[in-house]
Amino acid sequence: MFKKIDEASAKPVVWSAYTADVLWTDSHIAKQMLAFHLNPDLSLASRTAEFIDASVDWLVSEFNLSAESKTLDFGCGPGLYTQRLKSKGVGTVLVWISQKTPLSTQERKPRNQSLISNITTGTTLNTVTLASSI
Numbered sequence: 476m477f478k479k480i481d482e483a484s485a486k487p488v489v490w491s492a493y494t495a496d497v498l499w500t501d502s503h504i505a506k507q508m509l510a511f512h513l514n515p516d517l518s519l520a521s522r523t524a525e526f527i528d529a530s531v532d533w534l535v536s537e538f539n540l541s542a543e544s545k546t547l548d549f550g551c552g553p554g555l556y557t558q559r560l561k562s563k564g565v566g567t568v569l570v571w572i573s574q575k576t577p578l579s580t581q582e583r584k585p586r587n588q589s590l591i592s593n594i595t596t597g598t599t600l601n602t603v604t605l606a607s608s609i
Contacts, residue, residue, distance in 0.1 A: 512553045521555050531559040540565045 499505045508520055515524030522530070534540060542564045548557045549570050557567040 509553060512555065521553075527555050527559060531556060531563065534560070535563055535565065542566065 497504055498508050511517060511520035513521075517523070518526070521527070534546075538544070540546065540560070540563070543566070545566045545568065546557070546560055547568050547570065548554075554569060557569050561567050
């Protein structure tokens with residue numbers, strides 16, 4: 476019996492359990508995740524607004540992004556990077572991996588921006604980002 480209690484109370488091996496799938500499917504966790512993502516002063520779920528702004532400026536400059544460019548953002552979360560890229564005129568496509576898209580992504584999506592798009596063979600992309608908590 477003590478062996479069973481010891482096994483049940485043991486810490487799991489690091490990375491032995493995948494838990495990211497509940498981040499946006501469990502309503503309580505999803506609300507907390509969204510609140511942390513949208514807080515520009517915390518870097519718990521997303522980087523700070525200052526860091527994201529600097530990162531987007533660097534991406535635009537380094538890769539010479541423009542309206543003719545296409546940026547694919549996997550696991551876009553609430554779209555913090557793609558919002559900024561779009562505001563600079565960069566074409567963006569968001570791919571959300573969870574079946575539940577954060578509501579704020581839908582609400583904050585700029586007009587003419589694809590939330591989910593079919594990427595086919597031969598599609599030219601200038602940049603691909605993965606800047607999320609998944």
